[in-house]
Amino acid sequence: MHNKTLTELRKALHQREYSSVELTRHFLERIERYGIQLNSFITVTTDIALAQAQIADKCLQSGNAGPLTGIPLTHKDIFCTNGVKTSCGSKMLDNFIAPYNATVVEKCQAAGMVMLGKTNMDEFAMGSSNETSFYGPVKNPWDTQTVPGGSSGGSTASVAAHLTPVATGTDTGGSIRQPAAFCGLTGLKPTYGLVSRYGMIAFASSLDQGGPIGHSAEDIALLLNVMAGFDKRDSTSLEHPQENYTTHLNDSIKGLKIGLPKEYFGEGLDAQVGKQLDVAIKELENAGATLHDIQLPHTYLAVPTYYIIAPAECSSNLSRFDGVRFGHRCDNPQDLMDLYKRSRAEGFGAEVKRRIMIGTYALSAGYYDAYYLKAQQIRRLISNDFTEAFKQVDMIAGPTTPTTAFKMGEKIDDPVTMYLNDIYTNAINLAGLPALSVPAGFVNQHPIGLHLIGNYLKESRLLNVAHQYQQCTDWHKATPPNFV
Numbered sequence: 001m002h003n004k005t006l007t008e009l010r011k012a013l014h015q016r017e018y019s020s021v022e023l024t025r026h027f028l029e030r031i032e033r034y035g036i037q038l039n040s041f042i043t044v045t046t047d048i049a050l051a052q053a054q055i056a057d058k059c060l061q062s063g064n065a066g067p068l069t070g071i072p073l074t075h076k077d078i079f080c081t082n083g084v085k086t087s088c089g090s091k092m093l094d095n096f097i098a099p100y101n102a103t104v105v106e107k108c109q110a111a112g113m114v115m116l117g118k119t120n121m122d123e124f125a126m127g128s129s130n131e132t133s134f135y136g137p138v139k140n141p142w143d144t145q146t147v148p149g150g151s152s153g154g155s156t157a158s159v160a161a162h163l164t165p166v167a168t169g170t171d172t173g174g175s176i177r178q179p180a181a182f183c184g185l186t187g188l189k190p191t192y193g194l195v196s197r198y199g200m201i202a203f204a205s206s207l208d209q210g211g212p213i214g215h216s217a218e219d220i221a222l223l224l225n226v227m228a229g230f231d232k233r234d235s236t237s238l239e240h241p242q243e244n245y246t247t248h249l250n251d252s253i254k255g256l257k258i259g260l261p262k263e264y265f266g267e268g269l270d271a272q273v274g275k276q277l278d279v280a281i282k283e284l285e286n287a288g289a290t291l292h293d294i295q296l297p298h299t300y301l302a303v304p305t306y307y308i309i310a311p312a313e314c315s316s317n318l319s320r321f322d323g324v325r326f327g328h329r330c331d332n333p334q335d336l337m338d339l340y341k342r343s344r345a346e347g348f349g350a351e352v353k354r355r356i357m358i359g360t361y362a363l364s365a366g367y368y369d370a371y372y373l374k375a376q377q378i379r380r381l382i383s384n385d386f387t388e389a390f391k392q393v394d395m396i397a398g399p400t401t402p403t404t405a406f407k408m409g410e411k412i413d414d415p416v417t418m419y420l421n422d423i424y425t426n427a428i429n430l431a432g433l434p435a436l437s438v439p440a441g442f443v444n445q446h447p448i449g450l451h452l453i454g455n456y457l458k459e460s461r462l463l464n465v466a467h468q469y470q471q472c473t474d475w476h477k478a479t480p481p482n483f484v
């Protein structure tokens, strides 16, 4: 059961080969067997899952089922879940039981999906390795000595090890695509505003975007159908008509113009990853796409710009966690100042504190112009690079990450090296564009990702190209040997 695509699961459920309760139990058993080893869950919601599966079975019996009724999923622990702990990977929210559902959670529930649990993540989604979680690091099922990527690493490790068929994640600077690449999965960061941020704990509001993670483009298209849509409770939600993201999966990609930015294939890219990527791009050419050299001249500024804007926004967003309005409260405070100081000192981990300090500094009166304002100006230049590129080509292809998954502990004490891991992903969030990562082979048994970037609201085309690529390759079907 756990190796099936969503379409196969749907068919099996509709034809009563097994019930949603049986399917759910099967995944819960796998979570019990492998979840601790991978540390990919913060909370397993067994009772909720079985109750939702029972409801789903009733809908299936009465003929009221939708495409994903009865299909299990997991949510990154950044999405608020009514009555269920929502920790955001932080001690600050270790005791937080959300009093309402995020829109994404509500939509999945309304579609009849079954929530298996909440997945581990970097603290407040800050990280590229899933080592900053208060609940400890997540392991990569392909090689448990290596990181699964971050910050949605609990979601990707769980899908890769077949502990759930699909999962939700969020991507502020690469957190869906980078762990998808490291774990051999397909993950999409939608256009900013396509998926509601309501009830998704904010890290950097102008960059945060939820999206689907799964094995194939088809699977994540089905989940995106459920997740996307206008939400009046999110002021930056796009009023875009509801699309069916599976409609164009089988379209031909003949004549599709793919741009290859020279900045993505130079220094910094691991030679073996680069070689494997050339093979992947050749496949797209064989399927009818044409390749074009392009330039994105401000690429080198993406990481420094992101690491001013994201911390600036996080320093503001995280000010609410003061032990009074939200979050952990220290014992026996002497006065209000002591309460604020100790609650925040105890509640936040090192990476979150580092970002709050950088952000506060960048926004302070004396430095605002030099850092924050400058970063916003460069953000425009980065975005303009893409606007120019999309005048020449339909899509941009490159690596998702410069290397394959690195060893646990290798970069955690060197933040700048860790940040450089985001070199290909940060710019997409700064511009608000959609992009996805598709499994494109292995280097020394470690998966690599092909990064496809589309113009605004071209999710359907991106999924189409990824699906066509998956018709001529089998990388997305590979299973980590210890989790078959």
Ligand code: GLN
Pocket: 125, 126, 127, 128, 150, 151, 170, 171, 172, 173, 174, 175, 176, 203, 310, 422
């Ligand atoms: N790695 C980036 C960071 O640490 C991106 C994280 C994310 O997308 N949530 O900020």
